[in-house]
Amino acid sequence: MISENTPLLNDQMVDMKFITAFTGLTDKWFYRLISEGDFPKPIKMGRASRWLKSEVEKWMQQRISDSRCNE
Secondary structure, eight states: OOOOOOOOGSEEEEOOHHHHHOOOOOHHHHHHHHTSSOOOOOOOTTTOOOOOOHHHHHHHHHHHHHHHHHH
């Protein structure tokens, strides 16, 4: 789902290396989440996979919110 709050030209395309560095989690874990529908699907650009940074941030914010609601 494309974020309505961030115009596409102001967004940034990020790769899995960015996502794993940002979260500290492994690429295998993310690919499992993608296959289960729990993480945004990549945007394919030839053989490369990229994600909108706004979608990654939105996913992370939701994880933070969910974990704090369960306290």
